[in-house]
Amino acid sequence: MKECVIVGYPNSGKTLFALNFASFLGSKSVDITARSYDGLLTCRHLSITDAKTELCSMALHKTRLLQSMVLKMPIGKATVTFKLTDTCGISEQIHSDQTIRCAMAQTLGLVRCADFILHVIDLSRMRRSETQDSNQIDQEIYQYGTVRQNYIMLANKTDLPMVKESIAKLTAEFPHAQIIPISALYSDGFKEVKAYVARNI
């Protein structure tokens, strides 16, 4: 089974994307397997609504474990299963909290062995940040992803006003990336993401 990992800056909308994408693929509930840094596995069965209430938050670093779910996708007459893993957001600086540092290390470890990478970028943050330094981590993920191939960039939060120019800025900053504008909140652009995932699994 192929594994798809969602990475990005904290609060870029990774968990919301994962859950809404599962819902878009027809799942009403999900079995979420959380893997801690020391390898402990915990499995929970949640409805999509409950999962959103419990796992999504405006606060930074809500996700501190690798949270995987197995999703089914109809391709032609067959149904193919794949693993979608949500990760702890990665920021530039060394974090003061050890749990978060471990979770970030876990994310990096998974990025190395996952079959393909979905890189979620927060367009509103792009708009706010003037210097390239503040997007350093996104640059690193992008460069790592393009070397690895099987990489796609999801420009999230298209539902917010004033983000159109950020998309243009994004294309200039990440010239070799395939960029899909999405809104994780309203499931916009998910058809294109689904087509990409279907090609890779």
Add this chain to the structure above:
Amino acid sequence: MTTVWPQDVLSAMADGAISPVEAFRKLREMDMRSKSGTTSTVNAPQQKLEDIFCELDGLIGLTEVKSLVREIHAFIEIQKRRQKEQLIADPMVLHMIFKGNPGTGKTTVARIIGKMFREMGVLNRGHLIEVERADLVGEYIGHTAQKTREQLKKAHGGILFIDEAYSLARGGEKDFGKEAIDCLVKVMEDKKDDFILILAGYQHEMETFLQTNPGLRSRLPIHINFADYSQIELMKIAEKMCLQRQYQLSDEAKTLLLKRLQSPKEQADNHFGNARTVRNIIEKAIRRQAVRLITKSHITREELMLLEIADLAEVKT
């Protein structure tokens, strides 16, 4: 700080020695280097499988079990390749029966099999849910099916390991255990691709158990016998356990332990716990060593590591 392997980079990042940006850069460099030499990322699942087999080979004794696990691995791999070539492939029913005395490594092997199946893509999650009669059998009519289904749901995508499974058929016709067996038999057939059932218990009792429901034997195609460990194997297990805990057995202690570790056949005792008994002996000896040393004013590093005959003398098997 020098980092040679990717795992070093991740540990350094977790310890706060390097920032995520630096970690990314280092990993990219390493991957570039390995790409020009070998293809490490491509072979990741294969590498993981090899690690799992190393873990299995690291278990002392269990020769028959090890060869059977490799046989299952080969069977699944070949069936997958046949499917790729559009050839008829046998349906993979992988429910199993583990027969053997306590402490012969049934649970340990089940865990390894779970990991192996996950890496091979047979199971989605490969986790192990370990249950016994009390977790499956209810207290009133209808409660048993509900409890059993709950456990089956937990085991979805992994392995449901029922220890002392023969106890489900122990209470006779009116016992609720029968209801649990009926529920299991149905699910084993309907959801054979979603989970793997392993029934474990003593050899003799399991044979009797299989006769209680005619559908059981045919639905559990893989039978693995866990033989009792020989005296020498138990001794090797004891030494391995000591080594893991950074202790050593003195020569006299080894001789005494060897005498104690008569195999169950010689002891004619069905309740001998094999490796588990060895673990209990070692742990008790460690505690006794602590009592012996605590009164000493000066203790050397060697003394802290050495288990002497006196530590084992009062320990009973």
